[in-house]
Amino acid sequence: MNTLAEENYLKAILNISFNTNKKVSTNEISNVLKTSPASVTDMLKKLLEKKLVEYEKYKGVELSNSGKQYAINILRKHRLWETFLVEHLGFNWSEVHEIAEELEHIKSTKLIDKLDAFLGYPKFDPHGEPIPNKEGVIPNVKSTSLDQMEVGFAGHVLGVTIDDKLFLDYLTKLNIKIGTKIEIIQKIDFDKSLIVRIENIQNHISFDVAKNILIKNN
Amino acid sequence: MNTLAEENYLKAILNISFNTNKKVSTNEISNVLKTSPASVTDMLKKLLEKKLVEYEKYKGVELSNSGKQYAINILRKHRLWETFLVEHLGFNWSEVHEIAEELEHIKSTKLIDKLDAFLGYPKFDPHGEPIPNKEGVIPNVKSTSLDQMEVGFAGHVLGVTIDDKLFLDYLTKLNIKIGTKIEIIQKIDFDKSLIVRIENIQNHISFDVAKNILIKNN
DNA sequence: AAATAAATTTAGTTATGTCTAAAAATTTTT
C-alpha cells in the first residue's frame, strides 16, 4: 500500500495531466499541493522507485499504468464520497471537496463498492465530474468550456472543472448550478470576459470563471 | 488539531480506563496499540505537553478533561460510522471495526453531525456499544457480562464488549447476535466455561467468550 | 552564442513516530 502523501501526489499528477496532456512539471505539482519544488523532487524519486511513475530528472513526470490505475481509483473514491455527502447528507456542492480529500484515502475496496451500489452507480458527481467505475473506466461526455462558445450561444451547464469553495459559492450566488441555462450576450475582447444571461438575469463574468464552466457539446 | 497517532493513543487510554477504572499503564497501552513501551512513553510526554493527559513518569496516565472529551468524540465517530456501515451499506457486524478505525479520524464536525441525523440519532452501535451524543454524554445501560450470571439464568444479549473479527464471527457461528436468548445450563468450575442453550441448541463456551457478552441487568 | 532567467535538483536540517538495547525505577518474591 501507499502512504497518504504518495496518494496525494499521484492524484495531483493525474489531475494536471487531464488538463495538459503533456509530461507534468515539478513546479505544477508543487503549486497544486502547496509544497516546495524540492519536496516534489524527493517524492518523484520515491514514486519512480515504486514504479508508479515514469520520471527522468529535468524531463518531467507521467504516471505509469499501475500509477494511473491507482490514481483513478482515488478519484473514484473522492467523487463517490462527494456524491454521498450531497445526495444523502444534505451538504451543498461547495462544502464537499475538502471532506472528500480525507475520505478518498479510506482503504477498503469493499466499502467503496458498497457505497457505489448504495448510491445507485452514479456516473457523475455533484460538480458534474465523471466518476470512474470499478474497472477504472471514466465516462466520457463531450463538453466544451463556456469561454469557447460564441456570442448568441444558449445552452445548459453540464458541470464545472474545479471544486474550489470560493468558485462554487460564487456560482451559486450567480444562480448557476448544473442544468442552468446560460446565454452569451457579448464577449469583451480586452479581457475575454463575457456578458451572459442566466435565468433571465444579465451578468458579467470573467474569463477565468467561464473557462471552468462546462457546456454540453452538441 | 491532533495527529492520527495522538488520536489513537487517546482512544486507547479511554478504552482501557473503561475496563479498569485505574491509571493506565505504559504496557497496557503498548499491548492495545501494538507498539513498543518506549514509543508509548514518548507519546505520553507529547500528550502531557498538550495537556491531553495527566501523567507522571512511572505512575501511569489518565486523560485530562479535554483529553477525555476528545477521546469520546473519536469513539462517537467510530460507532456512528459502524452503524452506517451495517445499517445502510449492508456490512455485517464483524467487518466494520477495521474500517471505522480509519473513518473515525475524518475531521469535519459537520459531517459527523449530519451523519448522526441521517442515522436517526442512534444510541447504540451494531455491537450494542453506546454511542456518545454531540455533547459527549454516553448512554448508560445497566448490564452484566454473561460469565457473572448463575446457572438457571435466561436472558437476552444486549451487546458485546470487543469488536474483534474472530470473536464476532465465532458468535455468529454460535447463532449469537444482539437480542439472542441465552440460558445457562451449567458452569464448569475448573476453567469457568459455560454450557448454554442458544435458540434451543446446547453449546459449550469459554469464560473468555462469556466475559465479553453483555446481558441486560434487570 | 553568450548572458540571463527560470526551473529543477541536491545538500543539509527538522519534526513525527517508530524501533532496539541499556539503564533506572518499581514491584514482587524470597
Place this chain on the structure above:
DNA sequence: AAAAATTTTTAGACATAACTAAATTTATTT
C-alpha cells in the same frame, strides 16, 4: 530487607515527508 523480576524510561537510530539555501540544468533573451 535484599534479591530478583518486571515495568518503565532514556539513549541512540531510522524512515517519512516536509523545509531552505545553494548548485545545476534547461529555457529564454539579448
